[in-house]
Amino acid sequence: xxxxxAKDYNDMSRKAANIISAQVILKPDSVLGLATGSSPIGIxxxxxxxxxxxxxxxxxxxxxxxxxxxxxxxxxxQSYHYFMHKxxxxxxxxxxxxxxxxxxxxxDAEKECQRYDTAIRAxxxxxxxxxxxxxxxHIGFNEPAEYFSKGTHCVDLTESTIEAxxxxxxxxxxxxxxxxxxxxxxxxxxxRIVIVVSGENKxxxxxxxxxxxxxxxxxxxxxxxxxxxxxVADEAALSLxxxxxx
Ligand code: GLP
Numbered sequence: 001x002x003x004x005x006a007k008d009y010n011d012m013s014r015k016a017a018n019i020i021s022a023q024v025i026l027k028p029d030s031v032l033g034l035a036t037g038s039s040p041i042g043i044x045x046x047x048x049x050x051x052x053x054x055x056x057x058x059x060x061x062x063x064x065x066x067x068x069x070x071x072x073x074x075x076x077x078q079s080y081h082y083f084m085h086k087x088x089x090x091x092x093x094x095x096x097x098x099x100x101x102x103x104x105x106x107x108d109a110e111k112e113c114q115r116y117d118t119a120i121r122a123x124x125x126x127x128x129x130x131x132x133x134x135x136x137x138h139i140g141f142n143e144p145a146e147y148f149s150k151g152t153h154c155v156d157l158t159e160s161t162i163e164a165x166x167x168x169x170x171x172x173x174x175x176x177x178x179x180x181x182x183x184x185x186x187x188x189x190x191x192r193i194v195i196v197v198s199g200e201n202k203x204x205x206x207x208x209x210x211x212x213x214x215x216x217x218x219x220x221x222x223x224x225x226x227x228x229x230x231x232v233a234d235e236a237a238l239s240l241x242x243x244x245x246x
Pocket of ligand 1: 066
């Protein structure tokens with residue numbers, strides 16, 4: 001596990017965007033696993049700038065997003081479909097037919113999760129997976145649990161996640177209670193992982209996830225066992241790691 005120290009959110013975003021653009025330049029037909037939340041927005045901004053300058057081209061890429069709220073249609077302004085279109089896909093050239101997200105409008109969970117896993121396999125698996133991390137150590141929507149999850153599945157969101165995500169909705173009551181998410185195994189099968197973490201409110205979970213025991217109670221802790229993980233974190237997020245990080 002490589003820990004890359006960044007000064008602040010902007011520096012973190014630029015450093016992570018560098019890794020992603022290098023991946024796409026070296027392998028133009030990369031399969032990218034993408035994430036939502038506030039953590040990756042700066043990365044998308046940076047990648048869009050480089051795309052506009054002609055430095056990086058997404059025309060041969062395929063993408064798979066980590067997750068989507070169950071029950072929200074693609075045009076709902078809080079759906080991850082909408083988020084990705086607004087913050088990235090609508091502004092770069094990933095071909096529409098190669099953009100994949102779980103379909104929140106498909107209420108048959110088993111059918112949708114199987115479809116998604118089959119599509120990831122058919123694309124040859126994920127070359128680089130971008131991740132953020134929730135306050136309780138969740139990745140995608142894999143919440144703290146007794147076991148690590150496997151493939152794409154439907155989850156009940158925890159109160160802490162509903163609370164954290166309500167800022168994007170009119171009220172906590174409007175936050176969907178369930179989501180489709182890639183499983184921990186799906187994430188671990190990615191050949192390369194980049195996880196970005198910013199801010200003092202994540203400092204405690206950063207220490208637990210990357211320097212504590214590997215446990216499904218802190219889902220991101222399993223990344224310690226992956227052979228190619230870069231944690232790009234800012235000073236504030238690393239503030240409780242003391243001498244653990246050079
Ligand atoms: C959501 C997403 C996660 C994301 C997390 C953290 O729950 N499903 O993929 O990592 O939020 O979000 P933020 O980056 O806004 O802190």
